[in-house]
Amino acid sequence: AQSVAQPEDQVNVAEGNPLTVKCTYSVSGNPYLFWYVQYPNRGLQFLLKYITGDNLVKGSYGFEAEFNKSQTSFHLKKPSALVSDSALYFCAVRDTNAGKSTFGDGTTLTVKP
């Protein structure tokens, strides 16, 4: 069975500093990995995905993610955090079975001015 782990419930960074939100995965076969962001009382917004190819994936709002097969990780990064980046972030892996997704428990990112 596939799984995703987000080892940090909370990440705090200062505005202007780089941020990293961690995700590790366990799948059989090639992983299809996604990052989403959720603002309070809203649905999830797609940020980026890794299917194949370049290990550095660029997405929306200046976010990027680095796929590392040997460490089975897919960490979300941004070079310079904004206060408006404060939100709940989810990592997900897509299954071969009907495209179902398995989500991590989420990481709350707080960016302080």
Added chain:
Amino acid sequence: DGGITQSPKYLFRKEGQNVTLSCEQNLNHDAMYWYRQDPGQGLRLIYYSQIVNDFQKGDIAEGYSVSREKKESFPLTVTSAQKNPTAFYLCASSQGTSRGDTQYFGPGTRLTVL
């Protein structure tokens, strides 16, 4: 959230009542999904549909029912058999069920049992 609408935004249910949550998409997507979100638990799959007139149970289907009579609509009914229905419910759709197909989410419905 664009392209997927959910209604109502807030819903209150009394004990013993069935309630239906609406999900509509205008993205011409074949696949649709219902997830339940509880604090600190991420998203859990309730039901999914790959095509019109077909749907399958997800990981936590007990106490829920769905229908898929039209491509653009996938309503979820929370029955009285669901013992702890208070949660945030999210509907999603994707072009297909290939692993590379991105799921897009609606704005959610927050259900509270009185």
